[in-house]
Amino acid sequence: MQTPTATPDMAIEMHDVVTRFGSHVVHNGVNLAVRKAEVLAIIGGSGSGKSTLLREMILLQQPSEGSVRVLGTDLADINDDAALALRQRFGVLFQHGGLFGSLTVLENIGLPLREHRKMTDAEVDTIARAKLDAVGLDVKVGAQLPSELSGGMLKRAALARALVLDPELLFLDEPTAGLDPHSAAGIDALVRTLRDTLDLTVVVITHDLDLLWQVTDRVAVLADGKVQAVAAMAELAQSDNPAVRTFFEGPRARTAQTQAKTQVQPQAEALAGEPS
Numbered sequence: 001m002q003t004p005t006a007t008p009d010m011a012i013e014m015h016d017v018v019t020r021f022g023s024h025v026v027h028n029g030v031n032l033a034v035r036k037a038e039v040l041a042i043i044g045g046s047g048s049g050k051s052t053l054l055r056e057m058i059l060l061q062q063p064s065e066g067s068v069r070v071l072g073t074d075l076a077d078i079n080d081d082a083a084l085a086l087r088q089r090f091g092v093l094f095q096h097g098g099l100f101g102s103l104t105v106l107e108n109i110g111l112p113l114r115e116h117r118k119m120t121d122a123e124v125d126t127i128a129r130a131k132l133d134a135v136g137l138d139v140k141v142g143a144q145l146p147s148e149l150s151g152g153m154l155k156r157a158a159l160a161r162a163l164v165l166d167p168e169l170l171f172l173d174e175p176t177a178g179l180d181p182h183s184a185a186g187i188d189a190l191v192r193t194l195r196d197t198l199d200l201t202v203v204v205i206t207h208d209l210d211l212l213w214q215v216t217d218r219v220a221v222l223a224d225g226k227v228q229a230v231a232a233m234a235e236l237a238q239s240d241n242p243a244v245r246t247f248f249e250g251p252r253a254r255t256a257q258t259q260a261k262t263q264v265q266p267q268a269e270a271l272a273g274e275p276s
């Protein structure tokens with residue numbers, strides 16, 4: 001199949017992606033384009049293939065058919081050197097953080113710099129501290145072990161590590177899952193700030209209705225093996241498509257929608273951070 005040519009304004013382009021695990025067809029012709037400097041969420045029911053789609057974007061999995069292009073690079077025939085270079089242009093926040101428990105927070109954040117940049121220890125620490133600050137954590141948190149942090153602080157520390165190579169693209173897998181509402185609101189505000197100040201493109205998998213309403217520019221709805229719709233939440237809320245309507249029905253969905261409409265100030269202004 002002829003691979004479609006890259007579009008300069010797009011950070012990610014997926015064309016006719018099919019993903020099979022044995023006889024189980026998870027994606028059956030996914031088409032999705034993520035614009036540069038937008039926050040795009042992928043939503044869908046459990047097992048609809050959100051995580052698999054993300055894994056295909058971050059070079060952890062190959063689709064069975066179709067093409068995936070990330071930052072202009074076609075992933076189909078990428079060689080090891082090009083894959084290494086591309087990996088340094090995106091950061092990933094995995095659902096469970098993925099920090100090494102035996103390293104301090106600062107050491108964890110500095111790890112990608114030690115792996116990919118020729119820097120002295122002092123230079124690594126200086127950049128790692130700046131990233132701690134950027135995610136709203138006090139410098140003294142750097143000396144702590146991950147096990148000593150609250151859930152919200154852990155997410156922030158993992159986010160600092162994902163940002164340490166100054167990526168153009170950030171992938172977030174359920175960044176607010178398991179957090180209390182105050183900590184989740186802090187992460188929402190942080191993602192917005194990162195997008196606004198760093199011009200980052202952000203792809204986020206989430207079920208969090210507050211995050212969807214208050215942070216995203218557009219939302220892609222995955223169901224029945226395809227992207228059913230891609231639009232801003234306010235537009236999706238008007239959709240007649242039953243696969244889309246599912247996300248706007250029920251009391252929690254209505255509360256989040258009402259809050260989004262009535263909120264004058266973004267909740268938990270910018271980098272308020274969590275109580276330690």
Ligand SMILES: Nc1ncnc2c1ncn2[C@@H]1O[C@H](COP(=O)(O)OP(=O)(O)OP(=O)(O)O)[C@@H](O)[C@H]1O
Pocket residue numbers: 021026044045046047048049050051052053
């Ligand atoms: N490596 C694999 N081998 C076999 N089946 C897999 C594999 N990875 C994912 N699947 C299957 O693909 C389907 C989609 O999984 P995926 O984790 O992408 O869904 P999801 O939308 O992220 O779900 P959730 O919201 O529950 O995390 C599931 O049925 C899952 O069991």
